[in-house]
Amino acid sequence: MNREIVLSQQSSLKKRTNISFISTVIVLTFVYLQVNPLTILTAFPDFLLFFIQNFFPADFSNLASYLPLILETILFAIVGTYFSAFLAFFFGLLMSEKTNPIAWLRIISRFMMSFLRNIPVLVWASLLVYVFGIGNMVGLIALIIATLGFLARSYAETMNEIAGSKLEALQASGASYLQVLFHGLIPEFIPAWLNWTLFSFEINIRASAILGMVGAGGIGIMIQTNIRLFNYHQALALIIVLVALVLLTEFGVNKLRRWLV
Incomplete structure (x- = not known):
């Protein structure tokens, strides 16, 4: 029983380590590319508004x-x-x-x-x-x-x-x-x-x-x-x-x- 608990703890620790590593890589990628995720999120409503105003309604006449x-x-x-x-x-x-x-x-x-x-x-x-x-x-x-x-x-x-x-x-x-x-x-x-x-x-x-x-x-x-x-x-x-x-x-x-x- 104790062995199963130890293995479960080791598995949880490994998963947390993997998640931390992946998160660090993602953050460093954004930093290296000089891309601000907040800018993407704040610009999306403007893009959506532009798309709706200029593309709709679709013209199927031709x-x-x-x-x-x-x-x-x-x-x-x-x-x-x-x-x-x-x-x-x-x-x-x-x-x-x-x-x-x-x-x-x-x-x-x-x-x-x-x-x-x-x-x-x-x-x-x-x-x-x-x-x-x-x-x-x-x-x-x-x-x-x-x-x-x-x-x-x-x-x-x-x-x-x-x-x-x-x-x-x-x-x-x-x-x-x-x-x-x-x-x-x-x-x-x-x-x-x-x-x-x-x-x-x-x-x-x-x-x-x-x-x-x-x-x-x-x-x-x-x-x-x-x-x-x-x-x-x-x-x-x-x-x-x-x-x-x-x-x-x-x-x-x-x-x-x-x-x-």
């Missing part, structure tokens, strides 16, 4: 003319996710210890995907503008590059988690690499592949709109244009449409996930 841009945003996400998922599967095979015994090849593949993954999609879009100019090509390639790095890492980790006993049994029975792949790995990998790919599609809907704000097409470019021209009422209408699109995507993807997996 919504029909924006439908092609909304379609572009959806198509960006679909095509970007499709190509990324296709390429990421092969990079996942190269990155996984279960499917690639060559260490140096795994290291190179992981470095490449880590490089792609850790550069924000907006940075990719800004760099690609110098090559392709402003347009849909920039948004699509930037989306594929950023999603490829994320999915390849997710796929590789999933492949590593798949039990190796079935793969080893197939290898011991003399099965070829492709037979091990198609009869051992892929059947167990498909549910995780669907989950990660559908999750990326949800993210890419949002990312497609953000890419539009740097001239890469889609609904984002019209939001940015309306804000720059002080057409706040139309900008709010497009923001509402974007939020609705994201929510509908999440709802549809969740339904699809439950149906497929």
